[in-house]
Structure formats: structure tokens, C-alpha cells
Amino acid sequence: MDIVLSGIRPTGNLHLGNYLGALKNFTKMQHENTCYFFIADYHSLTTHPTPQNLQGNVKQALVEYLAAGLDPEIATIFVQSDLPETAELYLLLNMNAYMGELERVTTFKEKARKQPQNINAGLLTYPTLMAADILIHRAHKVPVGKDQEQHLEMTRTFARRFNRMYNAEIFPEPVAYNFGEELVKIPGLDGSAKMSKSDDENSAIFLADEPEAIRKKVMRAVTDAGPTVKNSPKPEPVENLFTLMKAVSQPETVQYFDDKYNSCEIRYGDMKKQLAEDMILFTAPIREKIKELKANDTYIRKVMDMGKEKAHVSGAATVRLVREIIGFRPY
Numbered sequence: 001m002d003i004v005l006s007g008i009r010p011t012g013n014l015h016l017g018n019y020l021g022a023l024k025n026f027t028k029m030q031h032e033n034t035c036y037f038f039i040a041d042y043h044s045l046t047t048h049p050t051p052q053n054l055q056g057n058v059k060q061a062l063v064e065y066l067a068a069g070l071d072p073e074i075a076t077i078f079v080q081s082d083l084p085e086t087a088e089l090y091l092l093l094n095m096n097a098y099m100g101e102l103e104r105v106t107t108f109k110e111k112a113r114k115q116p117q118n119i120n121a122g123l124l125t126y127p128t129l130m131a132a133d134i135l136i137h138r139a140h141k142v143p144v145g146k147d148q149e150q151h152l153e154m155t156r157t158f159a160r161r162f163n164r165m166y167n168a169e170i171f172p173e174p175v176a177y178n179f180g181e182e183l184v185k186i187p188g189l190d191g192s193a194k195m196s197k198s199d200d201e202n203s204a205i206f207l208a209d210e211p212e213a214i215r216k217k218v219m220r221a222v223t224d225a226g227p228t229v230k231n232s233p234k235p236e237p238v239e240n241l242f243t244l245m246k247a248v249s250q251p252e253t254v255q256y257f258d259d260k261y262n263s264c265e266i267r268y269g270d271m272k273k274q275l276a277e278d279m280i281l282f283t284a285p286i287r288e289k290i291k292e293l294k295a296n297d298t299y300i301r302k303v304m305d306m307g308k309e310k311a312h313v314s315g316a317a318t319v320r321l322v323r324e325i326i327g328f329r330p331y
């Protein structure tokens with residue numbers, strides 16, 4: 001059985017991009033793999049949340065995981081900081097992670113450009129912590145969106161390097177994975193290539209959004225004046241709208257608006273109305289479940305405790321082995 005692991009930073013509500021990139025197929029396949037799913041609260045410290053925000057966001061992320069269909073009785077769902085052995089593995093991997101390769105990572109360069117006042121060492125070594133998350137459970141497959149591909153490449157590099165250095169086949173080389181489907185990048189509604197929680201709030205559709213909020217955001221989505229030449233290529237914001245529609249609507253619906261576009265008869269207002277209704281339908285079961293679970297603090301705490309215990313069994317075993325291989329005294 002393959003070991004499958006994925007994670008998400010608790011920095012606010014989960015959006016459609018998170019769901020379609022890392023969760024949708026995972027919930028179906030948890031029965032056929034050994035699955036770990038965790039909330040990356042160490043990672044979220046790069047943005048310096050307050051303790052209250054951190055706690056609230058971790059709980060919210062857990063509620064939304066469960067609402068999306070993860071089953072804590074089958075998969076191991078845990079909070080990253082509940083497995084502090086991760087921090088030890090991170091330290092050990094950092095000894096063989098080189099400045100040059102870390103500085104070349106696209107997400108680091110982007111973050112450094114966007115927040116020049118906060119280029120901390122946690123940002124630079126973000127890929128090493130992510131590698132520790134994955135390697136501590138010796139995962140084979142990592143469900144993620146397309147934006148995480150480079151981080152997975154780094155994880156393979158670190159795994160290979162460690163195995164070679166100590167002449168031990170301890171870490172598998174994990175692959176980015178979406179259960180047989182292409183990795184996806186869900187665009188934003190503001191014309192941007194990636195739906196993201198940190199950019200304009202109106203650019204993302206959150207799983208917890210009420211129907212009225214979804215309608216409002218979609219109706220405001222960026223488009224253009226419409227095509228004037230038949231069968232012309234779509235400009236990026238329009239292409240993005242079609243990509244979103246492909247993700248939540250029936251193929252016939254997409255085809256209908258595609259034909260309208262190609263014959264220059266498209267009315268973006270109509271397309272947006274349809275898209276909003278399809279998004280509302282698509283997210284409805286998750287939205288209802290979020291409301292139900294949010295009120296149940298006792299259950300949420302129980303899930304966290306259960307996940308902590310299960311994650312510890314696998315994580316502690318790996319770190320014990322790594323310490324031995326490196327030459328440290330056994331615990």
C-alpha cells in the first residue's frame with residue numbers, strides 16, 4: 001500500500017483551489033492508501049500570526065478538512081506541531097540543504113519580492129521543512145496543486161542526498177500526485193493565474209462562503225469586452241473563467257459557453273450567473289458540513305488527539321532510525 005501525505009497551511013478559510021488541488025481526489029482514495037493529512041502550523045509562522053489567530057485557523061482548517069470528506073477513522077489527520085520530531089528532522093536535513101538551491105526556489109523569490117520587510121530564515125528553509133513533513137512518514141505520493149511541484153522536486157533531492165550520504169535506502173523519492181489526474185492550478189476571479197487566500201479576498205471562493213457571497217464575487221470577476229473575431233484565442237482572464245467552469249460545471253455547460261464564445265455571441269453576465277450557481281451547488285455539501293462541525297469542539301479535539309497519536313507512531317520510528325544512521329546515541 002502506498003503512503004500518501006499532504007498538508008495545508010492554516011492561514012484562513014480553505015478555498016476552491018485548495019480543494020481541487022489537494023483534497024478532492026484524496027477524499028475518495030483514502031480507503032486504498034495509508035493516508036496522512038496534516039495542518040502545517042509551523043509553516044504558517046513565517047507570517048507571524050498571533051496565538052489566537054493561529055489556534056483559530058488550525059481549528060478552522062481541521063473543520064474544513066473533515067467537511068471536505070477526510071475520515072479521521074481511516075486517514076491520519078494531525079497538526080504538524082503535534083509531531084515535534086518533524087523539527088528534528090528539519091534540522092538534520094538543513095545540514096545538507098544548500099543556500100544556492102534554496103535561494104533559487106520560485107516561491108521564495110516571490111515571497112522575498114512581495115514582503116521585503118520579512119525575509120526570514122523560515123521562508124528560505126520552507127522547502128526543507130516541507131521535505132521533513134513528507135520524509136518523516138516516508139511518503140510515496142503527495143497530493144498537491146501545480147504550485148507545489150518545485151517543492152516536491154527539492155524533497156526528492158534531499159531524500160536522494162541523505163540516502164547516498166549514509167548509504168541507506170531509508171527515504172523513498174516522493175512524487176507530486178493527483179490520483180491519476182493532471183496537477184491543477186485553479187485561477188483567481190481577479191484575472192490572476194492562481195486562486196490564493198493571501199491576495200484580494202474577492203479573488204477566491206472559500207468553501208465556507210454563503211451563496212450570496214459567491215454570486216457577488218463571481219459577478220465581479222474580470223473579463224473583457226468580448227470577442228469580435230470568430231474562434232479567436234481567449235485572453236487570460238476569460239480563459240480563467242472557463243477553467244473555473246470546467247472544474248465545477250457539467251461538460252455540456254462548458255461546451256455551450258465555449259460555442260457562444262467562438263461565435264462571438266457570448267454574454268459574460270449569463271456565463272457568470274451559471275458559474276456562480278454551479279459553484280454554489282458544488283460547495284453546498286461541504287458548506288453545510290462546516291457549519292455542523294464548527295459547533296462541535298469536543299469532536300474536533302478528539303480528532304486532533306487521535307491524529308497526534310497515530311502520527312507519532314510513524315514519525316518517531318523514522319527519526320529514531322535517522323538518528324541511528326547518522327551516528328547519534330540511541331534514545
Ligand code: TYM
Nearest residue numbers: 006007008009017018021022040130144145184185186195
Ligand atoms: P498551501 O496551504 O498554500 O495550499 C494547500 C494545498 O492547496 C493547493 N493549492 C492549489 N491548487 C490548485 N490551485 C490553486 N489555486 C491552489 N492554491 C493552493 C496547494 O498546491 C497545496 O497542495 N507548502 C504547502 C503546505 C505543506 C505541504 C507539506 C504540502 C507543508 N508541508 C507537505 C504537502 C506536503 C502550502 O503552502 O500549501
